[in-house]
Amino acid sequence: MKRIRMIIEYDGTNYVGWQVQPNGVSVQQLIEEQLRAVTGEPVTVNASGRTDSGVHAKAQVAHFDTESKIPPEKFAFALNAGLPKDIRVRYSGEAPQNFHARFDAKSKQYRYTVHNAAHSSAFLRNTALHIHYRLDMERMKLAAALFLGEHDFSAFKAANTSVQNCVRTVTRSEWSKQGEILHYDVEANGFLYNMVRIIAGTMLEIGMGRREPDSVKKALLTGRRFDAGPTAPAHGLMLMRVKYEDFDTDDFLK
Amino acid sequence: MKRIRMIIEYDGTNYVGWQVQPNGVSVQQLIEEQLRAVTGEPVTVNASGRTDSGVHAKAQVAHFDTESKIPPEKFAFALNAGLPKDIRVRYSGEAPQNFHARFDAKSKQYRYTVHNAAHSSAFLRNTALHIHYRLDMERMKLAAALFLGEHDFSAFKAANTSVQNCVRTVTRSEWSKQGEILHYDVEANGFLYNMVRIIAGTMLEIGMGRREPDSVKKALLTGRRFDAGPTAPAHGLMLMRVKYEDFDTDDFLK
Numbered sequence: 076m077k078r079i080r081m082i083i084e085y086d087g088t089n090y091v092g093w094q095v096q097p098n099g100v101s102v103q104q105l106i107e108e109q110l111r112a113v114t115g116e117p118v119t120v121n122a123s124g125r126t127d128s129g130v131h132a133k134a135q136v137a138h139f140d141t142e143s144k145i146p147p148e149k150f151a152f153a154l155n156a157g158l159p160k161d162i163r164v165r166y167s168g169e170a171p172q173n174f175h176a177r178f179d180a181k182s183k184q185y186r187y188t189v190h191n192a193a194h195s196s197a198f199l200r201n202t203a204l205h206i207h208y209r210l211d212m213e214r215m216k217l218a219a220a221l222f223l224g225e226h227d228f229s230a231f232k233a234a235n236t237s238v239q240n241c242v243r244t245v246t247r248s249e250w251s252k253q254g255e256i257l258h259y260d261v262e263a264n265g266f267l268y269n270m271v272r273i274i275a276g277t278m279l280e281i282g283m284g285r286r287e288p289d290s291v292k293k294a295l296l297t298g299r300r301f302d303a304g305p306t307a308p309a310h311g312l313m314l315m316r317v318k319y320e321d322f323d324t325d326d327f328l329k
Numbered sequence: 330m331k332r333i334r335m336i337i338e339y340d341g342t343n344y345v346g347w348q349v350q351p352n353g354v355s356v357q358q359l360i361e362e363q364l365r366a367v368t369g370e371p372v373t374v375n376a377s378g379r380t381d382s383g384v385h386a387k388a389q390v391a392h393f394d395t396e397s398k399i400p401p402e403k404f405a406f407a408l409n410a411g412l413p414k415d416i417r418v419r420y421s422g423e424a425p426q427n428f429h430a431r432f433d434a435k436s437k438q439y440r441y442t443v444h445n446a447a448h449s450s451a452f453l454r455n456t457a458l459h460i461h462y463r464l465d466m467e468r469m470k471l472a473a474a475l476f477l478g479e480h481d482f483s484a485f486k487a488a489n490t491s492v493q494n495c496v497r498t499v500t501r502s503e504w505s506k507q508g509e510i511l512h513y514d515v516e517a518n519g520f521l522y523n524m525v526r527i528i529a530g531t532m533l534e535i536g537m538g539r540r541e542p543d544s545v546k547k548a549l550l551t552g553r554r555f556d557a558g559p560t561a562p563a564h565g566l567m568l569m570r571v572k573y574e575d576f577d578t579d580d581f582l583k
Contacts, residue, residue, distance in 0.1 A: 086451045133452070151448055160454045165446075192419075192583075194405055197340045198387070198456070200414045254583030329446075329508030 076140055079147050080170040081154075082324050083135045086161040087126060088201045088310065093135065094125040102126075102162055106137070109157045113150070114143040123176045123183060123317045124266070129309035131202060134165075134324035136317045138176045166327045174319075182246065182264050184316040187275040187307065189257040196255075203256065204311035210257065210282035215250050217288040218281045219259065221295070222248040222274060229298030231274055232267035233306070241267060241298070250278075260315070269306050277304030333401050334392040334424040335408075336578050337376075340415040341385045342455045342564065348379040356380075356416055360391070363411045367404070368397040377430045377437060377571045378520070383563035385456060388419075388578035390571045392430045420581045428573075436500065436518050438570040441529040441561060443511040450509075457510065458565035464511065464536035469504050471542040472535045473513065475549070476502040476528060483552030485528055486521035487560070495521060495552070504532075514569070523560050531558030 083106065091099035095107075103120055110118040122137040145153060150167035158164070188203040190196055195205035222245045229241040247262035259275055277294070280286040286304060294302035316324050337360065345353035349361075357374055364372040376391040399407060404421035412418070442457040444450055449459040476499045483495040501516035513529055531548070534540040540558060548556035570578050 084451045086454075131452075155448055160449070161451045163448055163451045165448050165450075194409055194417055194419050195414070196419075197338045197415045197417045198385075200340075202452070 076142055076172075077147065078138055078140050078170045078172055078174055079150055079167055080136060080138045080174060080176065080322070081150065081164050082166040082327055083122075083132065083137055084163045084165050085132050085135065086201065087129050087131045089161060090128065092126050092128045092130065093122055093132075099128075102135075103137075105158060105162060106154065106164075109154050110139060110141075112157060113145065113153045114141050116141060116143065121176050123180045123314075126314055127269070127272075127309050127312075130312045130314070131310075132314040134316050134328060135314055136176045136180070136319075136322075136324060138170055138174060171321070174322075176317075179319050180265075180317050181320060182262050182318045183266060183314065184247070184260065184262040184318075185266070185271045186313045186315045187259040187261075187271060187311050188313065189259075189279070189311060190255055191257055192255040199256070201310055202313065204279075204308055206279065208283050210279070211284065212250060212252060212257070212282070214284075214288050215259075215278045215282040218278045218291050219248045219250055221288070221291040222261070226295045227298055228267055228270055228295070230294040230300055230303040231270045231277075232300075233269040233273075234300045236268040238267060243267065243270075262316075271312060272306045272309065273303050275311070276307035279307060280304040330394055330396055330426075331401065332392055332394050332424045332426050332428055333404055333421055334390060334428060334430065334576070335404065335418050336420040336581055337386065337389045337391060338417045338419050339386050339389065340455065341380060341383050343415060344382065346380050346382045346384065347376055347386075347389065353382075356389075357391075359412060359416060360408065360418075363408050364393060364395075364404075366411060367399065367407045368395050370395060370397065375430050377434045377568075380568055381523070381526075381563050381566075384566045384568070385564075386568040388570050388582060389568055390430045390434070390573075390576075390578060392424055392428060425575070428576075430571075433573050434519075434571050435574060436516050436572045437520060437568065438501070438514065438516040438572075439520070439525045440567045440569045441513040441515075441525060441565050442567065443513075443533070443565060444509055445511055446509040453510070455564055456567065458533075458562050460533065460537075462537050464533070465538065466504060466506060466511070466536070468538075468542050469513075469532045469536040472532045472545050473502045473504055475542070475545040476515070480549045481552055482521055482524055482549070484548040484554055484557040485524050485531075486554075487523040487527075488554045490522040492521060497521065497524075516570075525566060526560045526563065527557050529565070530561035533561060534558040
């Protein structure tokens with residue numbers, strides 16, 4: 076038995092998210108179906124975490140076990156031959172027997188992309204949130220810095236989730252601008268459900284002048300969902316990178 | 330009567346190209362239909378040039394005449410409200426009465442994009458040609474430089490086109506690399522039918538070692554189509570910029 080790990084890239088536009096759902100096609104389902112076709116085994120795939128409907132991944136990590144004689148690095152080719160073009164396995168290789176894509180992840184990095192222009196773009200329509208209001212980057216940068224460090228992120232998780240411990244450590248939280256395109260990059264040792272989308276939605280209200288940068292401090296202190304801003308739409312969000320003790324997706328993608 | 334000019338961005342994936350065709354939906358057709366809905370007039374739109382089926386535009390320029398009272402800069406908003414999301418009017422404004430999008434164009438700039446990696450990408454699938462063979466950028470750069478200047482490009486036009494004068498002046502012809510992504514940027518005072526795609530196809534053969542950089546010289550001299558390489562696929566090509574005496578698309582897009 077071998078444990079195989081993969082880096083998977085997907086355009087989430089046409090999927091109900093990573094995880095198998097009753098109401099539509101998921102990325103996990105298509106990969107498991109293809110693995111079954113290729114290996115003849117009923118394979119279960121474990122990812123670093125689920126992504127919501129419409130959320131994208133440049134570098135999702137997932138592992139599975141197989142008795143197949145297919146060389147580990149060839150799984151990427153074998154799977155891509157049968158997968159739709161909006162899901163691509165960018166790497167496959169053998170992992171240590173005890174590697175776990177979810178439990179071993181040291182940190183994950185997400186990017187929220189905003190297209191700030193009078194008119195939306197044909198090419199960014201599925202991967203950036205279009206905002207035509209003027210956004211004040213200085214205010215958004217002030218707010219972004221307040222998320223750095225160890226905090227209880229209870230106010231920044233979907234109201235219907237029941238997680239015991241909402242303390243996470245954010246090691247990167249910054250806005251950058253390239254012409255009309257704004258990127259918010261955030262790295263943490265873990266994320267709560269909808270955490271990045273609520274952080275982004277809060278900062279966008281701050282950028283539009285509807286909320287003060289300091290309001291982030293209050294939300295972090297009270298832990299009340301209604302002290303934070305709205306959940307930004309899914310299609311602006313992308314899982315960019317996952318780091319492990321012995322494995323970093325950035326080492327395989329350029 | 331006012332003459333209006335527009336900058337139009339489109340993802341060509343779902344269209345038969347710019348020009349109205351009997352066999353499918355064109356960008357021109359959708360814009361003319363929308364203009365008729367907005368103005369109540371039967372409007373004809375003139376572009377800087379047609380683009381083939383599957384070819385994209387970041388900045389196509391087109392003009393039309395109207396008696397409508399809609400302020401010139403508002404046409405972009407009015408049209409975008411009814412157009413599909415993969416066609417966007419990024420700018421509209423009044424032009425001089427004698428402005429002509431096609432005949433007045435001083436130069437156009439195209440980009441051909443190659444994704445050079447073992448596996449294709451979910452996000453580049455519609456806008457870059459995926460090549461998994463190793464490409465020698467130094468050879469491709471040598472070849473690119475040979476297109477600079479005034480040449481008869483008869484060998485680099487589709488065999489079935491009948492143009493009188495095939496002499497064009499290329500003012501930019503260069504490859505650049507960002508990780509796995511290669512861009513070929515070319516600017517000229519005009520382009521023959523399929524010219525950029527044949528130039529790109531020729532240089533890709535040179536990059537793969539199937540053809541020598543100097544073979545470009547021979548093709549430019551003989552003017553024979555079979556002395557040049559194959560026509561590269563449409564989906565890697567994008568119209569990037571059109572320049573006029575009084576108007577440059579780059580001044581409106583970032």
